[in-house]
Amino acid sequence: MQHRNRSARIAVLGSPAPRSRPVGSSSRSSTAVKRRIVAGVLVLLSLVMITIYFREPAGGGLHGVQGAGATVLRPFEVGANRVASPFRDAYGWFAGLIHAKSENAELRAKLDRLRAQYIQSSTALAENEDLKRQLHYQQLPAFPGDFDPVNAEVVGRPPSEFDQQVTIAAGSTSGIRLDDAVVTADGLVGKVSAVTGHQAQVTLLTDPNLSVSALDFDTNAVGIVSHGEGSGTLTLDRVKKSAVVREGDSIVTQGWKLRGIASIYPKNIPIGYVSGATNSELELYWNVQISPSVHFDSLHSVIVLVPKRRP
Amino acid sequence: MTTFNLLEPAKVAALVFVAAILQVTIFSEIDILGGYPDVVLLTLVAIALLRGSVYGAAAGFFAGLLVDTATLATLGLTSLLLTIAGYWIGRYGETTGRDRGHAPFVSVAVATVLVQFGALILHYLLGDTVSARRVLLEALPPKVALNLLLTLPVYALTRRLLGLGAAPETATEVRLLG
Numbered sequence: 064m065q066h067r068n069r070s071a072r073i074a075v076l077g078s079p080a081p082r083s084r085p086v087g088s089s090s091r092s093s094t095a096v097k098r099r100i101v102a103g104v105l106v107l108l109s110l111v112m113i114t115i116y117f118r119e120p121a122g123g124g125l126h127g128v129q130g131a132g133a134t135v136l137r138p139f140e141v142g143a144n145r146v147a148s149p150f151r152d153a154y155g156w157f158a159g160l161i162h163a164k165s166e167n168a169e170l171r172a173k174l175d176r177l178r179a180q181y182i183q184s185s186t187a188l189a190e191n192e193d194l195k196r197q198l199h200y201q202q203l204p205a206f207p208g209d210f211d212p213v214n215a216e217v218v219g220r221p222p223s224e225f226d227q228q229v230t231i232a233a234g235s236t237s238g239i240r241l242d243d244a245v246v247t248a249d250g251l252v253g254k255v256s257a258v259t260g261h262q263a264q265v266t267l268l269t270d271p272n273l274s275v276s277a278l279d280f281d282t283n284a285v286g287i288v289s290h291g292e293g294s295g296t297l298t299l300d301r302v303k304k305s306a307v308v309r310e311g312d313s314i315v316t317q318g319w320k321l322r323g324i325a326s327i328y329p330k331n332i333p334i335g336y337v338s339g340a341t342n343s344e345l346e347l348y349w350n351v352q353i354s355p356s357v358h359f360d361s362l363h364s365v366i367v368l369v370p371k372r373r374p
Numbered sequence: 375m376t377t378f379n380l381l382e383p384a385k386v387a388a389l390v391f392v393a394a395i396l397q398v399t400i401f402s403e404i405d406i407l408g409g410y411p412d413v414v415l416l417t418l419v420a421i422a423l424l425r426g427s428v429y430g431a432a433a434g435f436f437a438g439l440l441v442d443t444a445t446l447a448t449l450g451l452t453s454l455l456l457t458i459a460g461y462w463i464g465r466y467g468e469t470t471g472r473d474r475g476h477a478p479f480v481s482v483a484v485a486t487v488l489v490q491f492g493a494l495i496l497h498y499l500l501g502d503t504v505s506a507r508r509v510l511l512e513a514l515p516p517k518v519a520l521n522l523l524l525t526l527p528v529y530a531l532t533r534r535l536l537g538l539g540a541a542p543e544t545a546t547e548v549r550l551l552g
Contacts, residue, residue, distance in 0.1 A: 098427050102458075105434075109450040110450065110454060116450060133443055136443060139395045140399050140444060143395050143400060147399065147400045151403075219445050220398060220399070230445050259446070290505075361403070
């Protein structure tokens with residue numbers, strides 16, 4: 064068994080004699096100073112970048128450098144997406160298979176309903192076109208006829224829950240400008256919030272800073288769609304209590320124009336359907352939850368609506 | 375006279391670059407229970423623990439710059455958070471966490487929480503509308519869990535790629551010298 068000489072240790076620790084300076088302490092302190100300088104400089108540089116980036120306009124120097132950097136990174140992002148694509152597809156295939164059976168019966172019933180609606184709608188559409196021609200009816204740019212679609216791959220997603228944005232592989236060289244509406248075949252995705260030569264940032268409809276004027280397609284109730292409480296959900300706000308909102312109603316973009324100012328979103332782009340609507344006595348407006356048509360978590364490609372004629 | 379080995383920073387830069395590209399293209403899409411793993415932070419933790427605070431800070435700055443550039447986000451924001459995280463983890467590795475088997479796990483858990491809190495504060499300061507409930511209550515717990523699940527493979531891979539071989543025997547008790 065090993066014994067330690069405790070009394071000797073106490074005697075040494077308790078003695079008033081000054082301890083000798085450890086060998087190499089000056090080199091250690093100089094290393095510590097260097098270490099702190101490196102960290103301090105990098106923190107300062109980050110703060111300077113945030114300040115400049117935040118204060119300069121969208122076409123500023125730092126934005127330009129970022130755009131050039133994004134262009135350099137684009138091939139790597141596209142490459143990584145291509146490599147991941149088969150795995151992603153395989154996962155999607157298996158995930159789809161689980162719900163396929165129940166979905167099949169549901170879709171067959173839906174198809175029968177929609178066939179009947181299609182026949183009625185086709186007749187109404189033909190009548191509508193005819194009447195518009197006769198009345199020389201003036202209207203806002205309509206979707207999709209008055210837009211050039213730019214199909215773009217999603218190449219980047221933010222690595223945090225703070226930003227509801229994606230980066231796409233098309234930019235100003237494809238005609239994309241700030242605030243252009245972005246859709247998929249399912250419905251509205253969001254709008255372009257930053258553009259570089261070959262890339263653009265799209266802010267999703269689920270972003271807290273984005274709102275869209277919308278319409279209940281079935282009852283014409285008007286409101287504003289914004290992000291919901293849960294992840295990937297939306298709400299329809301500011302719907303007057305006098306309006307009618309029912310569960311299952313389709314919500315589409317309103318596409319308004321007022322004294323020369325027009326909505327950036329064309330009319331009648333699907334946003335989602337009403338998944339819940341409550342009308343409390345204490346509140347001024349309807350409380351409407353929307354299930355989005357677009358699956359924001361699995362966006363792989365989008366369509367940017369580039370107007371054929373810009374104001 | 376000590377010679378500066380250029381291969382080491384090059385390896386670290388390559389690692390960070392790959393992690394950042396994978397994060398913005400693949401890992402940010404893997405949504406499990408409302409959160410997704412952060413391989414950039416995991417790689418940074420591994421680099422900082424294995425290579426110290428200077429490498430940690432520099433790797434954090436570079437990683438943040440890449441992520442902000444690739445996603446066209448506010449330049450410098452992620453750099454600031456990851457520089458501080460890298461430096462702090464590096465210091466922990468150089469002092470208390472040296473040769474401790476649990477150091478990567480402790481670092482990842484604490485860094486994930488602090489970076490998330492830091493990001494929330496910075497976004498508030500910049501005037502962004504962010505939901506603290508979504509970020510802290512819904513996304514953070516699954517994120518911490520996913521990051522902890524991936525800690526070991528990412529740490530082992532980083533260790534191997536940096537050419538450090540097998541992990542040294544971890545200290546199990548405090549030894550008194552003298």
